[in-house]
Amino acid sequence: MTPKKVYLIFLFLIIIWVSFIFLAPYLAFKGHKYPSDYLYRIFSPLCHQRPERSFFVWGYKLGVCARCAFLYMGVLAGMLLYPIRFGKGISFKVVLIFGTPLILDGVSQLFFRESTNEIRAFTGFLLGIILPFYIMPKFFESLK
DSSP states (O other), X not given: OOHHHHHHHHHHHHHHXXXXXXXXXXXXXTTOHHHHHHHHHXXXXXXXXXXXXXXXXXXXXXXXXXXHHXXXXXXXXXXXXXXXXXXXXXXXXXXXXXXXXXXXXXHHHHHXXXXXHHHHHHHHHHHHHHHHHHXXXXXXXXXX
C-alpha cells in the first residue's frame, strides 16, 4: 500500500473519530439515547469525561473532555496540514516542546491550581496538531 493511501485511510479514521465526539451529544439532543450512550461508552476507557472539564453542545457534553476533544481536533488539523511536508518528519524534541504546556497544565492542577477548559483545549490542540508530523513518517518507515 502506498504512503498516500495509508495517509488517506488515517485521515478518514480521524475524521470519523472526531465526528463521533460531536455525534454523541447530538444524538442525545435528538432523543436517541441508546446510540448516544454507546458512543459515550466507546470513549470512556480513553477519557474521564468529567462534565466540569468538558465543553457542551446541544445541551450535552462532548464525547470526551475539553483537552481530549481538542487533542483529537488538533490531530485532525495536523493530518490536513501534513501533505505540506509529506514524508518529512520532525524530531521528538519538537513534540516535547509542543507537549510541554499540556504536561505543565496537567501536573500543576494536581498540586496547586485548577485549570480552565480553554487552557485544556489550547494545550490539547497544541500537542495534537504536531503529532501527525512525528507519527506518520515513523509509520511509513515501518511499512518499508
